Amino acid sequence: MAKPFSQACENNKASILSVISQYFQPGITVLEIGSYTTQHVIFFAQQLPELTWLPSDTPENLATVQAGLASEALSNILPPTAHDVSQAQWPDQQVDGVFSANTLHIMSEAHVACFFRGVGRILPPEKYLCVYGPFKYGGNYTSDSNARFQDWLQDRDPASGIRDFETVDALAKEAGLELVADHVMPANNQLLVWQKID
Secondary structure (H helix, E strand, C coil): CCCCCCHHHHHHHHHHHHHHCCCCCCCCEEEEECCCCCHHHHHHHHHCCCCEEEEEECHHHHHHHHHHHCCCCCCCECCCEECCCCCCCCCCCCCCEEEEECCCCCCCHHHHHHHHHHHHHHCCCCCEEEEEECEEECCEECCHHHHHHHHHHHHHCCCCCCEEHHHHHHHHHHCCEEEEEEEEECCCEEEEEEEECC
C-alpha cells in the first residue's frame, strides 16, 4: 500500500500542535483515536519527542495506519492498535491524554456517545482530551462552507454529520469531563479541550 496522504492534515497539523502542546505534558502517553494517514501522529512525535504516542483506528483502517508508519523510525510512537470506540474493551495501554481529529462528524451519534464514555473510563483525573474538527453552536454552522460540508457528509453517510457543541459537551460531562477551552482554529474548525475531573 502506498503511503497515505491528506492535504487537510498537512495544512492543520502545525496549528493543532500549537494548542495541544499546552495540555499534553512531557512524560505522558497520548492515545490518538482515528490516526488514519498518521500525518498528525508522526508530526507530533517529531515535534514533541518527550511524549509517547499510541496511534489507533478502526480495524478496517489499520492497514492504512500501518502503511503511514512503515517508513518511520520514531521510538516514541507505539505500535498502532485496532480500536472501535463502540467496543467495550478499549486499549489496555495506560494513557494520560487522548487526541482525536476530524472523527466525530464521521462517526454515528451512537458512536460519538461511546467515544466520550470510553475516554471517561480510561483518562486519569486532571488529564486532557483534545478534539479537533468542525462543530455547530446553537444548531448553527460557523460558516457556509461547513453547511456545505454537512450536505456532503449526509450524502456520503446519513449517520454522519457535524455535531452540536452543546450535545458533545453534555456527553463529555456525563463521562466526567469538564470543558476547559474552546480554541478557534483555521478553516472553520475548533479544538475543544476537556479535563477529567475527580
